[in-house]
Amino acid sequence: MIECSGMSIEVGVGNVVYEGEVKSVEKSLIPQIFIVTVEGSGVRTVFDIHKTLMNFGLNDKVRMTISRSRPNFKEDVDLVMRGYVISKKVEEGIYKLLISLWGFLLIVESKNDSIFNAFDYMDEIYFKVEVI
Numbered sequence: 001m002i003e004c005s006g007m008s009i010e011v012g013v014g015n016v017v018y019e020g021e022v023k024s025v026e027k028s029l030i031p032q033i034f035i036v037t038v039e040g041s042g043v044r045t046v047f048d049i050h051k052t053l054m055n056f057g058l059n060d061k062v063r064m065t066i067s068r069s070r071p072n073f074k075e076d077v078d079l080v081m082r083g084y085v086i087s088k089k090v091e092e093g094i095y096k097l098l099i100s101l102w103g104f105l106l107i108v109e110s111k112n113d114s115i116f117n118a119f120d121y122m123d124e125i126y127f128k129v130e131v132i
Helices: 114-118
Strands: 002-004 007-012 013-029 035-041 043-050 061-067 079-091 094-101 104-110 125-130
Touching: 007 114, 013 043, 013 114, 035 061, 094 114, 094 125, 104 114, 114 125
Parallel strands: none
Antiparallel strands: 002 007, 007 013, 013 035, 013 061, 035 043, 043 104, 061 125, 079 094, 079 125, 094 104
8 A cells, every 4th residue: 555645545456446636627529528637645537527427526535446347336326437458658757547438538647656557458447436
């Protein structure tokens, strides 16, 4: 487990859990699609989402799980999406994990390589967002 300013990143085999705060929810050029930015635990997460799937709002605290296996979740409460790791990049000391969620994009950025190294190209993953 990695501690970052009071919060933590829990890294297991094919499983990462971390917390953050929804810092922005912006309209995409695509109708009914929003671009969400969550920051916290030394991680910045940016993802696309259809407005009907949003289970959170601006400034909400959320817990995110990226896992190779389907996580436990509350039906009609938690957001859970499935996708594939499509790219891994290191740019200016920032480790970036890019995941395709069946047309939507999830980007996880951190100065720490723990999330980056937990997954490989074309790993099938689940992405869960729960409000805490």
